[in-house]
Amino acid sequence: IDTMIPLQSREIWKKHGVKKFEDADEFQSKFIQHVETTLARSLYNCDDLAAYQATSQSVRDNLVIDWNKSQQRQTARDSKRVYYLSLEFLMGRALDNALINSQDGTEEPGVQKRERIKGAIDQLGFKLEDVLEQEPDAALGNGGLGRLAACFIDSMATGDYPAWGYGLRYQYGIFAQKIIEGYQVETPDYWLNFTNPWEIERSEIQVPINFYGYVDRSGSESGDSTLSASKWIGGERVIAVPYDMPIPGFKTENVNNLRMWSARPTTEFDFAKFNSGDYKNSVEQQQRAESITAVLYPNDNFQEGKELRLKQQYFWCAASLHDIVRRFKKSKHSWEEFPNQVAIQLNDTHPTLAIVELQRILVDLEHLDWHKAWDIVTKTFAYTNHTVMQEALEKWPVGLFGHLLPRHLEIIYDINWFFLKFVESKFPRDVDLLSKVSIIEEASQERQIRMAFLAIVGSHKVNGVAELHSELIKTTIFQDFVKIYGPSKFTNVTNGITPRRWLKQANPKLAKLIGDTINDPQDDFLLNMSKLTELAKYAEDADFQTKWNDVKQFNKLRLADLIEKLYEGEDVINRDHIRNTLFDIQVKRIHEYKRQQMNIFGCIYRYLSIKKLLSEGVPINEVEKKYPRRVSIFGGKSAPGYYMAKLIIKLINSVSDVVNHDEEINNILKVVFIPDYNVSKAETIIPASDLSEHISTAGTEASGTSNMKFVMNGGLIIGTVDGANVEITREVGEDNIFLFGNLAENVDELRYQHQYHPKPLPEELEQVLQVVESGTFDGDFKPLVDSIRHHGDYYLVSDDFKSYVQTQSLVDDVYHKNKKEWLKKSILSVANVGFFSSDRCIQEYADEIWNVEPLNN
Ligand code: H53
Structure with missing residues (x-):
């Protein structure tokens, strides 16, 4: 059937053609219309959720108009x-992504579309931040x-x-x-x-989609050949x-x-x-x-x-x-x-x-x-x-x-x-x-x-x-x-990541600082990431470093707020010391190959080392010089049926419980597990990192993409020579990443050695495992310990642990003794992260x- 409108009627269609809202005023008109008609509510009955829905409906109207045009154009071409x-x-x-992407370059300098909508929503009696929080994540992955x-x-x-x-x-x-x-x-x-x-x-x-049934070849010209047209008679249809x-x-x-x-x-x-x-x-x-x-x-x-x-x-x-x-x-x-x-x-x-x-x-x-x-x-x-x-x-x-x-x-x-x-x-x-x-x-x-x-x-x-x-x-x-x-x-x-969500949306302060610094008020760098290289010349500029550091501190406070909310008011992160506390983050699915177990063993090792110095009578301020302030933050889901991964989560939480409540260590170490890690939480977590962990057994992580997100937000990486870490090193320079551990080419041989010529564990790990076995931390972690001690240590924790711990203390040295150097590394990393834009992949x-x-x- 022909579904096209006859020519003589089209003028009427054109006359009434729908228009996008262009400014704050038109947006408000749409918003109110949606509140009153789509939602059947009113100004006496409009909460943040309704405001979110009316805003989204209004923005969606604009999108659908462009969507129709785009599809017609694609068909016509x-x-x-x-x-x-x-x-x-x-x-x-x-929603936020749609607001950011609606920026079309026609705005007066300095006033981006998103900012105008924000103002318009404010006038209507709402806060954009609260409105955005109403949206559930589409978590279909x-x-x-x-x-x-x-x-x-x-x-x-x-x-x-x-x-x-x-x-x-x-x-x-x-x-x-x-x-x-x-x-x-x-x-x-x-x-x-x-x-x-x-x-x-x-x-x-x-x-209609068929399942089951049988193949009927009775009517086929070429007898019973499966190669020619055959008839599948489905048995169930949806x-x-x-x-x-x-x-x-x-x-x-x-x-x-x-x-x-x-x-x-x-x-x-x-x-x-x-x-x-x-x-x-x-x-x-x-x-x-x-x-x-x-x-x-x-x-x-x-x-x-x-x-x-x-x-x-x-x-x-x-x-x-x-x-x-x-x-x-x-x-x-x-x-x-x-x-x-x-x-x-x-x-x-x-x-x-x-x-x-x-x-x-x-x-x-x-x-x-x-x-x-x-x-x-x-x-x-x-x-x-x-x-x-x-x-x-x-x-x-x-x-x-x-x-x-x-x-x-x-x-x-x-x-x-x-x-x-x-x-x-x-x-x-x-x-x-x-x-x-x-x-x-x-x-x-x-x-x-x-x-x-x-x-x-x-x-x-x-x-x-x-x-x-x-x-x-x-x-x-x-x-x-x-x-x-x-x-x-x-x-x-x-692989690559989109800088619209992972820089502009997640870290508006950093995007603004970058735009101001490289004289790009319309955010062209989000399309042409090679522009970021202009940042390199400010890498050692004291003034710029201060601004850069201020953005990081702001983002760390934002994360501290989120953590406080999730811990129901418990003040886990001491805000007074946030400027000299290193935020060390590992957020990703929990999997043995990603080695969150090595990270938590590292935390235990640090804790034991602190306790040892204290027990020898070293005063806490001296201890702090050796083990400066750090928060180790974890997040991620385990597959529901993955026993070992679930046990790793339990261990992290049990360690957190002991460490965070040990008053003797005076908050110089904290361990935090952020529940229900998802995309919207990632947008708050990632910009707050000083250091992030990408420490998979070499050869197991195909690429990793959060590594790119952290670097794009000025965080440094501690990582193995695996996946995209290799190319990140090439792009940002060896001096600006903390690599450690065995190489992929040696993994087979190491596994063979574990099977046939097992050696004693390195003393650092032995210490940790003994404490875990002693029951210091609530739970039964025998399977985790046994996989290293008795089952061949398939993920090679024992082979990499020593160099991991050593590299972590190198991290401490740079962060705490040479902050300028740290900031320089951070700035240079962002300057050279352009390669990891998903725009480049798609091209x-x-x-x-x-x-x-x-x-x-
Ligand atoms: O795909 C990412 C990689 C990452 C890899 C991951 C992945 C899944 O999330 C699920 C199944 C699968 O085979 C691989 O683990 O290394 O960055 C995107 O390529």
Whole structure:
């Protein structure tokens, strides 16, 4: 059906065309209109929550107007589009970001749009800060991978790329973390409690998705070949409905789309059930549909292999591909043109089924020849790998998979057959190689589908997320594929972060100081981060150092306020000494490979050393010279089923309990665990760091992205030679980062030594473990200690502990004895952090992988 308005009516449409609010006055008018109509409230009944909703609705109106224009422009230009498929988008809050991104460069100097809205809200009787606090985080992700996707769509919108994100609209995001008696307790994150002003429900679009059933080849022309068009008769059907989130770019009118699918029951009528009078059962079956998008799986870097998770993956891939193909077909290109019109990026292996689904659409529904279809598929997809850790690499048992997706299993077998034939032709009679690279793993008890291998075979490019990681995948988990395809299929795109959220929004004071200093009142540096290098010339300027330090102190006070609030009034951080207290922060998912256990052992070691001096009669002010004031701050969630990670959280809290209440040490050491670490808390925590910890066992952290956020906010890093730490060192200079520990190349040998030639532990660690074993800290930490003492110390804590402790005392020396030097390092780091803008990543993806151009207005 034609949904276009006839020509003669269009004048009327144009006459009434909606307009964006441009100034404070127009904003206030919109705001009040939304309070009175959208919310059906009034000036007698308007609290902060209502103010948040009315503000958001007003800002959203503006976004939607630009969003419509952007989408029309993208369609009219008919240029190649990018689709970023990610099971996680860890967006955080939207309002402040939308206000910042509405800055368009037309403002009078010094008065940014956000500031005008702030003033307007003030006049209406509210405080912008309080209004912003009303918004729940959109926490539809676990950690680094999900937050990366969020930074990427910000950069794609900012760079004017015609790009869409596709994800799932979980009703429950990552659980909220409570700490009860030191232990993590998970509570549901029902984030859609109040209407979400940032989403647009599109219930007019309904995509049917099938599961189970069987393959019917009775009508097929070529008999029983699985290679030609086959008919899959699904056994269960649900409906996918999209919710769209407008994604505004910074200093551009371009607004992109993040499309999130939600599962609904079909309205189809089950006659069999009805006739048997089983009404209640048929309703229950319907309700099951909704469970598909009910909850985000709370594992980071770990695969659980549950059927519902596979269902989520297929539901999302099938709905997204249906949408992409429908849009492509409207443009009336021939199928050969598909890869020139569409680039699909797979964020990890979670969306690998999209490869199989496209092949199925082309062969079964569009009746293309298998090889022609496969050529289109492989030119369309590219795959990003985010980990080398075995437990995170997805595999699905053939039985479970074939039951849920019988036709897709056949297609995978056929893909594998042609792939192995190709390998065989290149490396004749290398049977060993064939079994090593087969998409179907035969070795284990039950045959498994190796999703990473399928993703490689079905893509034209595979990338890692930092240089070291991209080299590692070529020499370890994917080495045989390098042999087969050659090295050019494998590339690196080092991760990045968006400076709009992680500098301007999180640290407005620093952004202002930078803008003032480099004479950039319109914040152009947020687009062109190489401008930051101009800061270098002020690195030793005493005046500038003072201002720089003042910003840091302000941010530390802001964090102290947050901590006080979370500790329900307990004054954990002594504000009188905040200027000479080093804030040492490690916030990220809790995982043995990230080694929070090493950090807390380090805290214990420091505590014991202080106590020892005191017991020898050294006065506290002398002790303080050796162990200057420090607050060790931790934060992060553990997967609910990850026993060791949960035990690490308990240990941190138990140590905190002892240390913080030991009056003898006079507050020179504090240990703090911040509960429920999330994006909005990160925005307060990160700008307050003097030092942050990125101390994974070398070779295990693919990139890390919080390391970049801390550096962008003037914090220094203590870290191992791992992930993006390597490139951070290259950019900011070796003098401005505290590196320690063993290198990735030595890890295998060290592990071997632990297995076969165990040595006594270094004395520093031995001391710590003995105290932990003695019961000084509440809880049973035997498993943690045993993993080091008796189970091979897989994460090499004992190998790195000594150099960790030594490096920490180097940190103390610089921070406390040479503050000028410290500030210089901090300024130089920010001056050279530009490389880690996600704008740079997106440009690399666009040029090297997607072959797409920005759409200029
Ligand atoms: O992805 C980040 C990396 C980080 C890596 C993380 C990640 C997940 O968050 C989840 C699964 C996975 O395989 C990897 O651990 O090193 O910075 C973004 O690339």
